[in-house]
Amino acid sequence: MTLNSIFVLVGFVQIALVTFMQWQTYVSSVIKTFSVGSYVLAAFLLAAGYVGHEPYLIALGGFTALIRAWFIPSFLSRMLRRDRWRAREIKPVLGIASTIILSLLFAVFGYVIYSWTMYDYVHSALGAIPIALFLQGAFLIISRRTPTTQLIGYLVMENALYLFGFLFPELPFVVEAGVVLDVIGTIMISGVIVRLKEEPAQNADVDDLTPREDFTELRG
Numbered sequence: 001m002t003l004n005s006i007f008v009l010v011g012f013v014q015i016a017l018v019t020f021m022q023w024q025t026y027v028s029s030v031i032k033t034f035s036v037g038s039y040v041l042a043a044f045l046l047a048a049g050y051v052g053h054e055p056y057l058i059a060l061g062g063f064t065a066l067i068r069a070w071f072i073p074s075f076l077s078r079m080l081r082r083d084r085w086r087a088r089e090i091k092p093v094l095g096i097a098s099t100i101i102l103s104l105l106f107a108v109f110g111y112v113i114y115s116w117t118m119y120d121y122v123h124s125a126l127g128a129i130p131i132a133l134f135l136q137g138a139f140l141i142i143s144r145r146t147p148t149t150q151l152i153g154y155l156v157m158e159n160a161l162y163l164f165g166f167l168f169p170e171l172p173f174v175v176e177a178g179v180v181l182d183v184i185g186t187i188m189i190s191g192v193i194v195r196l197k198e199e200p201a202q203n204a205d206v207d208d209l210t211p212r213e214d215f216t217e218l219r220g
Contacts, residue, residue, distance in 0.1 A: 003048055004126060010044045011129030011163060013037070015107055018136045018156055022099040025089045027148050028080055031073045034152050038069035041159055048166065057166075064162070068155065076148055089146050099143050106139050107132040127167055134160035 017037040021030045042065035049057030080087050094102070110132030118127060137156030144150055 003051060006044060006047070007126055007163070007166065008129065010040055011126075011133065013040055014133050014156075014159060014163070015129070015136060018133065018140060019100060019103050021140060021149075021152070021156075022103045022143065023096055025096070027087055027089065027146055028077065030149050030152050031076050031080070034155060035069050035073040037156075037159065038064060038073075041162060042069055045162070045166070060162070068159070072155065076151075080148070089144060089149060094143050099139075102143075103136050103139055106135040110135045124167055127164065130160040130164035130167075133157075133163065 014037050017033050021033050024030050024033070042061045045057050045061030045064060047061075049055065049059075049061060111128040114128040114131045118131070119125070134157050137153045137160060140153030140156060141150045144153070
């Protein structure tokens with residue numbers, strides 16, 4: 001089996017996992033599914049680096065396994081265990097059936113867009129797979145209200161860029177390392193933003209249970 005065949009297999013696995021994410025209402029399941037997809041991506045990068053004798057791909061695969069497959073899901077899972085009110089998608093923008101159908105349509109749409117625009121420059125049909133995955137990640141952000149799931153959607157888009165970057169092996173390692181560092185910084189900032197965004201909503205629910213002073217005065 002050639003690397004191109006493995007690339008196609010990994011790409012379809014990634015697309016299937018994102019479609020599975022759209023079916024899930026529990027955020028913990030979305031996080032675990034993303035972790036599995038990141039491990040698959042890391043294994044592919046490690047194998048590609050070993051076969052092609054590319055040290056930067058081996059290093060990138062190691063970073064992917066350590067940070068995207070283990071550290072980030074562990075961080076988000078700890079946050080869910082501490083704040084259980086984040087654990088479920090209460091009011092999704094669309095129904096589950098609609099999101100799955102649209103997710104599959106976005107995969108087809110990505111292939112069409114790639115064929116019409118970028119194929120003449122890349123000269124490889126494999127580029128349609130990361131484009132379709134990129135669109136599915138963007139749709140995951142749009143179709144969900146929970147910030148944690150939206151963050152996973154952003155990371156899916158980053159995985160798509162990793163796959164797309166595999167088609168251009170001439171990219172220097174410093175560019176790939178810059179992408180990894182950018183992801184780390186984004187995750188840290190996003191974690192803070194998630195807490196700042198949702199904690200006031202939690203406090204507001206508690207405040208709603210407290211009688212207002214003007215209502216108390218009217219009763220008196």
